[in-house]
Amino acid sequence: MASGQSRARAVRRLVLAAALALLGLLAFAGPASAHATLVGTDPTEGQILTEAPEKATFTFDEPVRAQSGGVHLFDAKGVELEADTRTTDTLLVVDLPEGLADGTYVIAWRVVSSDGHPIAGALTFSIGAPSATVAAATGVSQSSPTSVRASLGIAQALTYLGVFGACGLVAFVLLLLPKEGGLDQVRERLLRIAGRFAWLVVVAGFATLVLTTLYQRAEGFSALFTDGPYEIPTGTELVSWVLAALGAWIAVGFAQGVRGRVHRVPALAGVVLALGALALVGHTRAFPPLWVMIAADLSHVLAGSIWFGGLIGLVISLRRLADRPRVAAVALGRFSALAAWLLVAVAVTGSVLGWRILRSWGNLFGTDFGRLLLVKVAVVVLVALIAAWNRYRLMPAVLADSGFADRASATGRLQRTVRIEAVLLIGVLGLTGFLVDRSPVEDTGSVALPGALDSSTFAGQTGNAKVVAVLKPATVGKNTILFQVQDLAGNPMEPSAVPGLNATSGQLSLGEQEVTNVDSGTYAATVVLPRAGTWDVQVSVRMSEFENPVVTVKVPVAAPR
Structure with missing residues (x-):
């Protein structure tokens, strides 16, 4: 007996050490970089x-x-x-x-x-001299196949579903389900389902690793069957998958009981470990301030997981507690009291993450990431409205002393609406899976293969600041200017305000142009250049209240082809 207790204590220490190690990785690792240009x-x-x-x-x-x-x-x-x-x-x-x-x-x-x-x-x-003709390059893929990107999004969504399902159900069983006798079968049923979610983390997470390599190398599924060795990511993607799967199984295993005894602290530590692993990848660590982003991300996934797991737990529990309305009412009351705060936490942390990642209204409406995020927000709002209906219309009917038949009818209606909530949240997790591999800024740094190659890079300098600019397509008509403000060492600088931009050619001036912040010290603008020749792109960089140097970048503009 003593040896069994010592083994249990050793396992608990191991779980806590793993959770602390994850927190250390998140807290002390340097910030990841954002989308490169x-x-x-x-x-x-x-x-x-x-x-x-x-x-x-x-x-x-x-x-x-x-x-x-x-x-x-x-x-x-x-x-x-x-x-x-x-x-x-x-x-x-x-x-x-x-x-x-x-x-x-x-x-x-x-x-x-x-x-x-x-x-x-x-x-x-x-x-020496340009060749008279340049053949188009063949056999080189510049973009990932649509089938690979779609499959990667599905695999990531299933991974999120597995982590949220396993951790949320464990949290529901340990924190919200009444401890009254006669509920052992309900607990066992919920934890068996949590175990299936944990298996989903293992399978879908591994599929995500395989598909990530295909996506990053712009290869199709046929690359899986080539003779050469196939590589899977060995960095944070692999660490995140291992910790997520390990945390999910720790949570489920200790919640089910070791030697007939439930261990709440190790089980909840496993929940934190699995959910915290999700913050190791994605966009969170790519945008400052790092501690705010990590705290917001951890709070966001923790609140979302408990909300999702609570809904799944209620759907299953209410059906099995149809003949015990009082016990069902206790579970409903606990979840209802917590759900309002969970919703607030999801909304606040989601807003912080979304704004720090997108950083401009243009990225919200002008990128795939922003548009998917808007759809996700719309679905969450719909879920919140259904939750409010449940809390203020159906819950009172379930708790009212109006007779068994009336309470049973109200409980049935509540079951259906809770089931709708759960299905919609599954959709939210699906959208999250597709958001992970979308860039939150416009991809203005890519250049086409020969046959449509039309970008130029130029630089200008004044005082302690310089500007590096890319002009596409550098011909008469509509052009995109991507520019970065740097110090003399070439490091990005953050001016005190968004820089101003004007383009002139001789006596012709386009006037102040709209500029969008796309990354640290990096900005984009769309301009229409009406004639060929050398244009002066003037970027006014406000460094302080009294310092506003203007950097001029000369760019040649060709006549239409």
């Missing part, structure tokens, strides 16, 4: 060199990593040449082969941001 290349786009370079360098505003087969070098005939690739922090370096002949060359590249999102593009340069 290409800010410069050497050679520059379209540059004609007098001699062959030893390497090509791509500079991004955030750290990136290259994957196997992510960079390809082509000559003007479309023949692929060998080139070695390496990444160092914000640099992608392509070591070019010796003895490159005169003519045009194309580097098609694809890297992965620290937030897990891939970005791709191409660079064209020439040696």
Whole structure:
């Protein structure tokens, strides 16, 4: 008996140590980087060199990593040449082969941001003189197949469903379900279902890892059956899956009981471990302030999990407690009292996360991430309205002393509406799965492969600030300007206000343009350039109340093709 107790204490210490380790990872790990953007290349786009370079360098505003087969070098005939690739922090370096002949060359590249999102593009340069014709590169995929992205979203949604279901049901059983006798079968039923959710975390989480590699490498499902070794992520994605699955099984196992005894503290520690693992990936750690984002994310998933698990628990419990309305009323009363606070927590933390990640109204309405988030908010609002109906209309009828038949009828109606709530929250988890692999900013850094290559990168400097700008398509008509404010060392700077932007050509001035903040020190604007020639893009950078330097970036604009 003593040895059994000592083993139980050892397991409890292990669980608590794992939970503390997770909190340490979240609290002391540096912030992840946001969606990277290409800010410069050497050679520059379209540059004609007098001699062959030893390497090509791509500079991004955030750290990136290259994957196997992510960079390809082509000559003007479309023949692929060998080139070695390496990444160092914000640099992608392509070591070019010796003895490159005169003519045009194309580097098609694809890297992965620290937030897990891939970005791709191409660079064209020439040696001696441009080739008369440049063949289109073939066999290089620049975007992930739709089937892979859809499957990844489904796998991520199922992973979230598994974590929320397992943790929420354990929390419901331990915190909300009455401890009265005769409920053992209900508890066992709920925890068996929680175990199935825990298995879902294992299976769907592993599928997410496999599909993440396909997504980041822009490969289809056929890559799973190639002869070469298949790689799965070994960084935070793998750690997150292992901790989520481990936490879910710890929660379920200790809630079911060890040697006939339920261990509440280790079970609830497993709940925290599984839910906290979700904060290791995604957009949360990519935006400051880090401690606010982590606290908001943990509170958001914890409140959402207890809400979802409570609804699932009520759907099952109310059906099995149809002949015990008083016991059912106790469970309903406990959940109803807690649900209002859970709803407030979900709304407040969700608003903090959404605004810090999107950072502008333009990103809310102009990106897939923002539009999916709006749909998610709409569904949550609908769930909140149904919850209010349950609390203020159906709950009083269940608790009223109006006779067994009336209470049973009210309980039946409540069951149906609670079931609708649960189904809608499953939809919310599904949307969350698809949000994870969507960028919260417009993808203005990608460049097309040869045949539609039309971007240029330029820079200007004054005083202690410089501006690096990318103009697309750099022809007469509608253009997108993506620019970053940097210090003289090349680090992004955050001005005290959104910079102003104007474009002039001779006596022609476009006037102040609308500028959108898309990342740390990075901004975007859409301008219509009415004529060809060299334009002065003037960026006014307010550093303080008394310091507002204007940086001028000269950009050539070509006539329409």
